[in-house]
Amino acid sequence: MEIKREDILHLASLSNFSLSEDEVTSLGKDLQDIIKYISQLDKLNTDEIEPTYQVFEMENVWREDEILPQDASREELLGLAQEEKEHQIKVPKVL
Numbered sequence: 001m002e003i004k005r006e007d008i009l010h011l012a013s014l015s016n017f018s019l020s021e022d023e024v025t026s027l028g029k030d031l032q033d034i035i036k037y038i039s040q041l042d043k044l045n046t047d048e049i050e051p052t053y054q055v056f057e058m059e060n061v062w063r064e065d066e067i068l069p070q071d072a073s074r075e076e077l078l079g080l081a082q083e084e085k086e087h088q089i090k091v092p093k094v095l
Helices: 005-014 023-045 072-077
Strands: none
Touching: 005 023
16 A cells, blocks of 8 residues: 555644655655555464454453441531532532
């Protein structure tokens, strides 16, 4: 696969990059080398290889949701806030 100058400029435009001529040339060569390296995978015989969908043996660990007693009451926690309104912590507007 050949990387054309127009392709590099199009990618740069999509990425909102401005490239000099030297950078376009250098990037073109780098992309060609990357594609050449990756294309070596096409030569591998994978006929009897089962596809790998997950590399690590992962398993979800589930636990029951428990409400544990807390050391502080709602009123004590609200008392730590700088400002309170209608039993809620009042914070400055963000937007």
